[in-house]
Each structure stands twice: as C-alpha cells, then as structure tokens.
Amino acid sequence: MSFGRRLREPARDTQVFVKRIAIASIGMVTLVAVLLSRLVYLQLVNHDHFTTLAQENRLKVLPIPPTRGLIYSGDGVLLADNRASFSLEVVPEKAGDLNAAVTQLQQLLPLGPELLARLKTEVRARRRFDSIALKDNLTEQEVAIFSVNRHRFPGFSIAGRLTRYYPLGAQMVSAVGYVGRISEEELKRTDNRIDTSNYSATTHIGKEGVERSYEAQLHGEVGYQQVEVNAQGRILRVVESQPPIPGRNLYLSIDSRLQGEAIKTLNGQKGAIVAIEPATGSVLAFVSNPAFDPNDFVNGISATAYNALRESPDRPLFNRALLGLYPPGSTVKPVMAAGALEYGLRDRGDQTWCPGWLQLPGVTHKYRCWQKAGHGGVDLLRSIAESCDVYYYSLARDMGIERMHELLTGFGLGRVTGIDLPGELAGLVPSREWKRRVRKLPWFPGETLINGIGQGFMLTTPLQLAQMAAILANRGRVVVPHMVREFENPQDGHREALTPVERPTVPIVKPDTWAAVIEGMHEVVQGERGTARATALGATYQYAGKTGTAQLFTIAQDKRIKVQDVTKHLRDHALFVSFAPLDRPELALGIIVENGESGSHTAAPIARTLFDFYFAIRRPNDASG
Amino acid sequence: MLRGSRGQLWGKLHIDPPLVGGVLMLCAIGLVVLFSASDQSTDIVIKQGARMGLGLGLMVAVAQLSPARLARWAPALYLVGTGLLVLTAVIGTGRGAHRWLDFGFLRFQPSEIMKLATPLTVAWFLRDKLLPPRLPVIATALVLVALPAALIAEQPDLGTAILVAAAGLFVLFFAGISWRFIGLAVAAGVALAPIAWYSMHGYQRQRVLTMLDPAADPLGTGYHIIQAAIAVGSGGWSGKGWLNGTQSHLEFLPEHATDFIFAVYCEEFGLIGVLVLLSAYLLVLVRGVTIALGAQDSFGRLMAASLTFTLFTYVFVNMGMVLGQLPVVGVPLPLISYGGTSLVTLLTSLGILMSIQTHRRYLANA
Known part of the structure; x- marks a missing residue:
C-alpha cells in the first residue's frame, strides 16, 4: 500500500522535481564557493594580518x-x-x-x-x-x-x-x-x-x-x-x-641652611633674595617670599584653596626671584661708574658739582638728587658711596642712552641670565630703537637721565641683580647662574658634575676700573659716609654693596589692592646688591624687599646677616672670630 | 551477494550506512573541537557525547517508523508545537527572550519541534495535491509556514524563525511552485523589507548594521565578528594545532563552544581542516539529495529534499555568520556546536531521511 498520491504522471513530476533539486544543488555549490572564497580571503590572503591581530590580542x-x-x-x-x-x-x-x-x-x-x-x-x-x-x-x-x-x-x-x-x-x-x-x-x-x-x-x-x-x-x-x-x-x-x-x-647648589636663613631675614616681608657663588655661578639661595606649599599641587589642589592663593594680595604663587620685575634704582650706579671710567667720560678723581638738582639746557624741569641739599663736589668713589643722583644724571647725559644700553646689557640686565629654571624674564634696558619699536615714540634726553639712576623704563629681576653683583665681584667674568650642580645615577651612585657655563667677559679693559668701582662699593658699607655704613659694623670681613630704592608706581603690581593697604603698598621697594669678601668673593647677593622703603635700612642688613651666617657655616672654626 | 545481504541487514535495521557514516564523522569532529573549545573540559565532552548518543538512538528509532506514519502524525505534532509556542509566549523563560518552557523536570524550546513539524505538515498537506500546487494550496501552505515562524520571531528568535520558515518553504519549492510566484514573493519581500526593518528589535537591527560594518563599534556589537575574523584568519592554511588556538583559549572569542565554534575550528585546524569538515557535510548532503531523488512518493521526496537543504541552510548560516557574511543570528553549527536541543532535533530529522530511504523497498514492492 503506497502512501500519498501515486505519481500520476511520474515522468513529468520527476522531471520537475529533479530540476528543482538540480537548481537547489547549484545554489548550494555556489554558497559553498562563497564560504570558501571568504575562508581563502581570511586564512590565506590576510593570514599575516590576522596573526598580528591575534598576537596583539594575546599579548599586552x-x-x-x-x-x-x-x-x-x-x-x-x-x-x-x-x-x-x-x-x-x-x-x-x-x-x-x-x-x-x-x-x-x-x-x-x-x-x-x-x-x-x-x-x-x-x-x-x-x-x-x-x-x-x-x-x-x-x-x-x-x-x-x-x-x-x-x-x-x-x-x-x-x-x-x-x-x-x-x-x-x-x-x-x-x-x-x-x-x-x-x-x-x-x-x-x-x-x-x-x-x-x-x-x-x-x-x-x-x-x-x-x-x-x-x-x-x-x-x-x-x-x-x-x-x-x-x-x-x-x-x-x-x-x-x-x-x-x-x-x-x-x-x-642651593644650601638649605642659607635658604632658610634668607627666608628668616625677610621676617615675613614680601621680597626676593638670590645668592650666587660668583666663581661658579652656583645659586646658593633662591627665595621668593611669601611662597606656597608645593605638596598641595602634586595631586591637584582644590579650587577653593587655589583661588585663595591666587587672589591673595601677597601673591604667594608669584616667583618674584625669577619673574618679579623691579626698577633697579641706584644699584646700577657701580655699573654706570665702570662705564664712566672705561669710556673715558670721567676720571676717578673728577668732581661733579651737586647742588641737589640738575637741569637740562632749555628745560625748566629740575632733576633732583635724593639729597635735597646737594652733595657738593662729588668724585666717583663718593658718588657710589653716597649714591649721588646728580653725578649720574650728568654722567648719563654724557654717556648717551645707546652706550648705557650696551654697558648695562653687558652686565646681564635686560636679557635672560640663562639660569636652568623655566620661564625666566629678561627685564628691560631701554634704547632708542626699543622705544621707537614698542612705544612708537622718539627718545627724550630727560629719559636718559632718569635711566642713569635705574629709574624710568628699566626693569630687572632679583636674579639679574644677583648676577650683576656676581659680575662685579668677578671683575667682569660672567658666569651663568645655575641651580643644579651634579647628576647622580641612582643605580651605581656615579656622579657627574655640570661644568659652569661662562659668557663673554664684560668688555672693561682698563685695569683700574674694577678697583675704583669696587672700592666705591666697599665705601657704601664700610666707608665713613656710605649709605649702608651702619650695617657693616663689627664685620670680620671686608665687603662691598650698593643700596637702591625703587619707586613703586612704575611697577605693574596687583591691581586688587585693598583701600586700607594703599599706603603700605605705595612705599618704595628697598634694594641691595652686595658681595663678600672683597678680595676673594664667595657670595654675591641680590635683595629686594617690597615696600621696604629704604635699601640701606631694610635690604642692606639682610645682606650682613646672610654673609655672617654663610661664612659661619662655611668656616665653622672661624665662627667665633 | 555478500554486499547484498549486508545491505539487506542495514535495510532491516532501517539504517543508511553512508548517512550514518557522515553523521558519525561530524560527531567525532564535533567532540574533538568541543574538547578544545570548552577549555579541555571532559565533563562537557562527555555530556555532549551522551546527547549525541541519545540523538543517534532517536535517529535510529525514528527511522523505524514508516514515512506514512510520520506524515499521519505530522498535523498533531504541528498543533501541539504551535500550542506550546503560544504557551511559551505567555509563561516562557529565558534571558531577554522567551524561548524556553520549563516543566521542572524538562526544559526545552518548543520552536525545536516546529523545525520538524512545519516541513512535515506542509509535505503532508501537499502529499495528495496536484503538483505543482495551485494558488489556494500555496496560500494554505504559506499560512502553515508563517504561523509558527511568526510566533518564533516574536520570542524573539530570528535565527530559528528563519530556519523554520526555510524548512517549510523548501517543501513548497521542491513541490514545484512556479518561478513566477517565487519571483513575486521575492519582489514582495524586497518591498516589505523596510517594514520588516522597522518591526525588528533594536538589537536585531544592530546586528545587521554590525555585519555591514563591524569596525564601527569594535568593542560593542562588532566585537564578536572582529574577534571571529581574527581567529579564522590567524588559523591560516594548516591552523595553530588542536588546543593551541589563542583566540578561544584566552576568551577573546565569545560563544566559542556554541555558535562560534566554527571559528575555533578554523583557528586550530586551518583551511585544510575546514575542507575536511565541509567534505563530511557534503557526504551527508549528497546522500540526502540521493535519498530525495530515490524517494517514491511526493511526501518522501519533498521531506527528504527539504530536510537536506535545511541542513545545508544551518551550515551556511552558521559559517556565514562566523565569517562575517551574515548577521549574527543564533544558529548553531549542526552536530558540532555544544548544545542539546538542536542536536537532537537534527539527528531526528536525519532519522526521517533514513526512514524515507529504508522504507522505500517495501513501498515499491507493495
């Protein structure tokens, strides 16, 4: 008994069915070919590519x-x-x-x-x-x-x-x-x-x-x-x-003890102290006060804490030693004096009469000396020791701004010192060309005069002041200040010292020039009428220095000064450059005390303290002397 | 004589040696790959081996039943299966999709029943109709196919739905429906494609998009396809060797014991191994075609042809998916992938093939 419809037209039915089977089989073979072509593509053609990917998957x-x-x-x-x-x-x-x-x-x-x-x-x-x-x-x-x-x-x-x-x-x-x-x-x-x-x-x-x-x-x-x-x-x-x-x-090269002492001498006042070893350019202290705790910044400081630091009128985040721009004031006078001798504009004994002011021909304006009564007849040594402004007005007039620019730049002002710290500022030593380019104005003769006493357009960093002191101490040799003295390989303890970098020596060739200028600076602290003579009393060593006072209004300082602080904030900055001992200098200092009013009263004593401290730690045995 | 008597012996046992030979070859390959793909778990291999034994037993058992009896049972099976599908939609379990019925002691997917019940019922329905079928007959048959397919697609299990529909439609195709009708159906399909697209689940759409451009989302949906391609491609000509596939053993290849086991196979045995595997499938498929051509009534012919090409559809859809030529649908590789239900269903369908072949003589003599 068969099941289903008997094949009534077996031949025709079978023909249709076989045809369908054939078509389906062709379809099957085609699809198998599609699979195989894909396999060949993956496994043979791109085998290397996929092997690499498999390795990358596997190995991390x-x-x-x-x-x-x-x-x-x-x-x-x-x-x-x-x-x-x-x-x-x-x-x-x-x-x-x-x-x-x-x-x-x-x-x-x-x-x-x-x-x-x-x-x-x-x-x-x-x-x-x-x-x-x-x-x-x-x-x-x-x-x-x-x-x-x-x-x-x-x-x-x-x-x-x-x-x-x-x-x-x-x-x-x-x-x-x-x-x-x-x-x-x-x-x-x-x-x-x-x-x-x-x-x-x-x-x-x-x-x-x-x-x-x-x-x-x-x-x-x-x-x-x-x-x-x-x-x-x-x-x-x-x-x-x-x-x-x-x-x-x-x-x-920084000495942590000197650094700590420097901060202490500032006694909470805003300011900066840079100490350099003149012979090598090693920076021994690099202080900007007030500062902040860097540990807060390592893993991100909170927005509140950061804003508090940023908004503080004392600007603790501001690295004054490296970035603070201050008029150098009278601290440039030793350099000007060196120029006077070198350019043959003055001899050491030449006297300039100081009635308390100087006038340019045809101009009614009086350029005044800080000593209103006048210094009388002033020679080069006295001009440094007593910081006579009229002497330098007159000298600047004779030197002219172009030579002043060349001279001061030679002492490292107005250009970066090349210290191994990021972001150093160059400051400014003006020139005719600079004023034309930046201010779009011609140079006026009176500007030469006030730049001659370190005011006007001039701006320097505390680091530059210290470098200037070091150059004076070195009698013209220019060593680039540096922070890092040695590298050490922690694996084998091998140490590698960095060789100090020198720049071209200041082109001052007359042999007596340095002696005269340094003697003048010595007089500042240890002469009878030096501006800082009070601070050197009892010192067991000879040293040299120059006071300076920077008028504040020239500084683009914080604009958010509170009303009650205005008077304090308007006080002049006190400056002092110095080096010691006189014959074989070991330490050169650039000191700025913001709103410290007077270089001789505020900044100069700091130098004395630091010299005493430094020589005591360097030569512990002599400390008692 | 000897050959003849041996043939008679196999005939009495209702066993078709070439078919069984091909199946055993595939099962052996399956267990070997599974050992590697399961991270050398003998437990899993024994479990799968036991299922294969069960399936093979069922295959031989089904072969004992005459095609006539199978056809008579088909409508009942169809009704029960469809009923269970409806039940599944109501109380089914499964992650995300309702596919499983859990009777406590027994857990299975009713959709598996429909893989067999659908073509059986369509073939039963066409058994005494004039062939090629006329339009009302075709329409009825299409309803028979569409109902379970729609229920399964709704679960949603697109892969199984396609396979169930394919099994039913193959019967119609081999029944000789006119090309004009096929052409119309294809045209209608193309026209309805946008509707189908919008009725798809988001993840289904994503799978289609991913197939078109796996690199668009290498860590998300494209991850499977990219990792499978790396596995296959890095296998090369001769493969990395058994148990040496890095992609599967370091778990870069997802589903590497089930739907993506072909990638493991390609990685470890290379193109040579793939050719061996395809040969084993072709042995079974060619035998199936031979059985279909030798069948003596329309039910046998339609069933045999449909089951054979459905098997091929399984193989093609799975391999095409692993090779990135088709979207990722959950279709296992027949006889190789780990998993019980589809294995048992498949072996049962091969039992039907054997039944058609081995009951032939008696039909012819009757």
Whole structure:
C-alpha cells in the first residue's frame, strides 16, 4: 500500500522535481564557493594580518613607570622625595554598574562631587581594561574602610604607587618647583617635551622650577612587561620584561641652611633674595617670599584653596626671584661708574658739582638728587658711596642712552641670565630703537637721565641683580647662574658634575676700573659716609654693596589692592646688591624687599646677616672670630 | 551477494550506512573541537557525547517508523508545537527572550519541534495535491509556514524563525511552485523589507548594521565578528594545532563552544581542516539529495529534499555568520556546536531521511 498520491504522471513530476533539486544543488555549490572564497580571503590572503591581530590580542605590554630622580640640596638635604601612597582605582569593565558603585562608595569615602562627571570622560578616553584612579593619597583609615567593604565593589582596588613629596614645603618651592598631573595639553604639545611612549606609565610631570627644567633627567626611562592576558584583561603569565631605568638624582647648589636663613631675614616681608657663588655661578639661595606649599599641587589642589592663593594680595604663587620685575634704582650706579671710567667720560678723581638738582639746557624741569641739599663736589668713589643722583644724571647725559644700553646689557640686565629654571624674564634696558619699536615714540634726553639712576623704563629681576653683583665681584667674568650642580645615577651612585657655563667677559679693559668701582662699593658699607655704613659694623670681613630704592608706581603690581593697604603698598621697594669678601668673593647677593622703603635700612642688613651666617657655616672654626 | 545481504541487514535495521557514516564523522569532529573549545573540559565532552548518543538512538528509532506514519502524525505534532509556542509566549523563560518552557523536570524550546513539524505538515498537506500546487494550496501552505515562524520571531528568535520558515518553504519549492510566484514573493519581500526593518528589535537591527560594518563599534556589537575574523584568519592554511588556538583559549572569542565554534575550528585546524569538515557535510548532503531523488512518493521526496537543504541552510548560516557574511543570528553549527536541543532535533530529522530511504523497498514492492 503506497502512501500519498501515486505519481500520476511520474515522468513529468520527476522531471520537475529533479530540476528543482538540480537548481537547489547549484545554489548550494555556489554558497559553498562563497564560504570558501571568504575562508581563502581570511586564512590565506590576510593570514599575516590576522596573526598580528591575534598576537596583539594575546599579548599586552604593561608599561612600568620609572622612579623619579630625587632632588637634594647642596648640603645634602632631601628636597624632593618619592613616598608610597595609596590610590583607589577601578577597572570599569569589571565593576558592573559603575555609577551605582561610585555612588555607594561616596557614602564611605570622600570622593568629591565632580567625580562622576570626571569618570564619564575618563572611561571613554582609556583603553579597555585599563584602570582609572578615583582618589589619590588615601589615608590609612580610608584604605582600611575600603578594604573592609571591598567585596561589595568588584573591579575596585587599592593601588600603591610613589607620590612626590617635598619635605621642606614652601621653603624650596621657588627653586625646586613641583610636579603635577600630566595635562591633556602637555600630552598634545608638539615641542616633543613628552615622548608619549616613555610617559605611558607616568602620571606626573614637572610643572615648575627644577622639576620642570630637568624633567628629562629626573623622569628616567619607562620599563615594560609583556604579558599574556585573556579577554578579561587578567594576566596569565609574563612573557618578557624590561625593568625601568630610574631618573637621575639631582644635587642642587642651593644650601638649605642659607635658604632658610634668607627666608628668616625677610621676617615675613614680601621680597626676593638670590645668592650666587660668583666663581661658579652656583645659586646658593633662591627665595621668593611669601611662597606656597608645593605638596598641595602634586595631586591637584582644590579650587577653593587655589583661588585663595591666587587672589591673595601677597601673591604667594608669584616667583618674584625669577619673574618679579623691579626698577633697579641706584644699584646700577657701580655699573654706570665702570662705564664712566672705561669710556673715558670721567676720571676717578673728577668732581661733579651737586647742588641737589640738575637741569637740562632749555628745560625748566629740575632733576633732583635724593639729597635735597646737594652733595657738593662729588668724585666717583663718593658718588657710589653716597649714591649721588646728580653725578649720574650728568654722567648719563654724557654717556648717551645707546652706550648705557650696551654697558648695562653687558652686565646681564635686560636679557635672560640663562639660569636652568623655566620661564625666566629678561627685564628691560631701554634704547632708542626699543622705544621707537614698542612705544612708537622718539627718545627724550630727560629719559636718559632718569635711566642713569635705574629709574624710568628699566626693569630687572632679583636674579639679574644677583648676577650683576656676581659680575662685579668677578671683575667682569660672567658666569651663568645655575641651580643644579651634579647628576647622580641612582643605580651605581656615579656622579657627574655640570661644568659652569661662562659668557663673554664684560668688555672693561682698563685695569683700574674694577678697583675704583669696587672700592666705591666697599665705601657704601664700610666707608665713613656710605649709605649702608651702619650695617657693616663689627664685620670680620671686608665687603662691598650698593643700596637702591625703587619707586613703586612704575611697577605693574596687583591691581586688587585693598583701600586700607594703599599706603603700605605705595612705599618704595628697598634694594641691595652686595658681595663678600672683597678680595676673594664667595657670595654675591641680590635683595629686594617690597615696600621696604629704604635699601640701606631694610635690604642692606639682610645682606650682613646672610654673609655672617654663610661664612659661619662655611668656616665653622672661624665662627667665633 | 555478500554486499547484498549486508545491505539487506542495514535495510532491516532501517539504517543508511553512508548517512550514518557522515553523521558519525561530524560527531567525532564535533567532540574533538568541543574538547578544545570548552577549555579541555571532559565533563562537557562527555555530556555532549551522551546527547549525541541519545540523538543517534532517536535517529535510529525514528527511522523505524514508516514515512506514512510520520506524515499521519505530522498535523498533531504541528498543533501541539504551535500550542506550546503560544504557551511559551505567555509563561516562557529565558534571558531577554522567551524561548524556553520549563516543566521542572524538562526544559526545552518548543520552536525545536516546529523545525520538524512545519516541513512535515506542509509535505503532508501537499502529499495528495496536484503538483505543482495551485494558488489556494500555496496560500494554505504559506499560512502553515508563517504561523509558527511568526510566533518564533516574536520570542524573539530570528535565527530559528528563519530556519523554520526555510524548512517549510523548501517543501513548497521542491513541490514545484512556479518561478513566477517565487519571483513575486521575492519582489514582495524586497518591498516589505523596510517594514520588516522597522518591526525588528533594536538589537536585531544592530546586528545587521554590525555585519555591514563591524569596525564601527569594535568593542560593542562588532566585537564578536572582529574577534571571529581574527581567529579564522590567524588559523591560516594548516591552523595553530588542536588546543593551541589563542583566540578561544584566552576568551577573546565569545560563544566559542556554541555558535562560534566554527571559528575555533578554523583557528586550530586551518583551511585544510575546514575542507575536511565541509567534505563530511557534503557526504551527508549528497546522500540526502540521493535519498530525495530515490524517494517514491511526493511526501518522501519533498521531506527528504527539504530536510537536506535545511541542513545545508544551518551550515551556511552558521559559517556565514562566523565569517562575517551574515548577521549574527543564533544558529548553531549542526552536530558540532555544544548544545542539546538542536542536536537532537537534527539527528531526528536525519532519522526521517533514513526512514524515507529504508522504507522505500517495501513501498515499491507493495
């Protein structure tokens, strides 16, 4: 018994069916060919490409950050340290509902309200299975709180890493600077400051000071571990590894004791002190007061704290020693005097009559001496010792602005000193050409006069004043001031000293010039009528100096001066340049006390204190003498 | 003589040696790959082996039933299956999609029943109609196909819905419906494509888009396709060797024991291995075509041809998906992928093929 319809027209039915089977079979063969062509394309044609991709999948290179070099002071005090710190990290892929987990965590730990927004952007910006730091510098208590609740937060973990720490805090910030988190901007910069592969494991970078200028030496070279990972990012085994090379340790020339003493002598007043060893250019103290604690900046300072610092009328963030622009005032007079002798405009004994003022022909304006009664007949030594303005008005008139520009520039004013710190300002020594270019005005003869006493357009930094003092102490030899004295390889302890850089010597060739100028500066502190004679009493060594007073209104200072502070803020700045001992100078100083009124009363005593202190620590045995 | 007697012996047992040979070859390959794809889990391999044993037993058992009996049971099976599909829609379980019926002691997907019930019922329906079928007949048959397919697509399980529809439509195709009708149907399909697009679930649409451009979302929906291509491509000509595939063992390849097991196979055995695998499938498929051509009534012909080309559709859809030529739909690789239900259904369908082949002589003699 057959089932179904008997094939009534077997031949025709079969013909149709066989045709259909044939068509379907052709279709099948075609589709198999499609599959095979794809397989050939993947497995034969692009085999190498996919092999590479499979390797990249399998092997992950984990960068290992190098240990940042330490920074020591010249007297061996640790200025920048690496300390173990703990941070809370999360791998979002493992965390499940990240937002919910973070919200829960915020009830346990103070994570800050902006965290969720920050996470959102960071999650996108990173590679799959890379971790994100939620909070740095966890306290031990916070670590404990998290550890207890850890099981509730899969994907979250505590990671230990090294964080920069500055043991001396604000005391050294003007020189050492600080590190901070690498910003997007820094990563994108085209000047190749950052080699992105070398920084692949690095989170912080030097932002200011030595930390920034020696970033390349301090950073070291990244190491890596090539590991086999599974798709969850779990490390299965280490295939290959290359340890990181730690950054080099830096030994600064700064003496922490002198630095501390310098800050102390300022006694809370705003100002800057730069101390240089004239023979080498080594910077021994580099003070800007007030300062701030760099440790607050390492892992990001809160907006409130930052605004408080930024808005403070004392401008603690402002590195006065490097960036503060002040009229040099009378401190330029020794340089002018050297020019007078060198250019043959004055002899040492030539007298200029000072009635208390000088007038230019055809002009009614009287250019006044600070000594209203006049100094009478003034020779070169007296002009320095007593800081007679009329002598220098007259000298400037004879020298002319072009020669003054050349002379002062030779002493390092109006151009960067070349110190190994970032962002140094050049200040200003005016010239006809400058005034035409910048102010679009011709040069007026009266301007020559006031620039002759360091007023007018002239602007200098405390660093430049110290360098000028060092050049005078060196009798014309120009050494570029520098912060770093030695590199040390932390692995083998090998040290490498930096050779001081010299610039062309000041072109003053007459042998008696230096002797006369330095004698004049000696008279300032240890002569009978020197402007700072009171401060040198009882000194066991001979030294030289020059006082100066900078009129404030020429400084573009903080505009947000409070009404009740106006009077104090309008006081003149007190300046003093100095070096000691006279015959073999060991220390050159540039000192500015803002609103200190008088160089001789405020700034000069600081120099005396610092000389005494420095010689005592340098020659402890003589301290009693 | 010897050959003849042996043939008679197989015939009495209702076993078709070439078909069973091909199936056993595929099962063996399947267990070997599964051992690697399951991270060398003997438990999983034993479990799958047991299912294969069950399936093979069912295959032989079904072969004992005559095609006539199978056809008679078809409508009942169809009704029960459709009823269960409706039930699933109401009380079904499963992640995201309602596909499973859980009776406590038994958990299965009613859609699996329909993979067999649909072509069986259509073939039963056409068994005594004049062929090629006329329009009212075609229309009725289309309703028979569309009902379960729509219910399954609604679950949503697009892959199975397509396969169920394909199995039913193959019957119609082999019944000889006119090309003009096929042309019209294709045209209507193209015209309705936008409607289908908008009625798709978001993730289904995403899968289609992903197939067109996997690189658009390499960590999201394109991840499967890219990782599968890496696995296949890095296998090369001769493969990385058994148990040496990095893509699957390091878990870059998702679903590597189930729907994407072909990628593991390609990675470890290379193009040579793929040719061996395709040969084994072709052995079964060619045998199926032979059985269809040798069948003596329209039910047998239509069933055999439909089951054979449905099997091929499985193979093509799975491989095409792994190779990135088709959207990712959940279709396992027949006899290779880990999983019980589809394996049992498939072996049962091969049992039907054997039934058609081995009951032939008696039909012819009757």
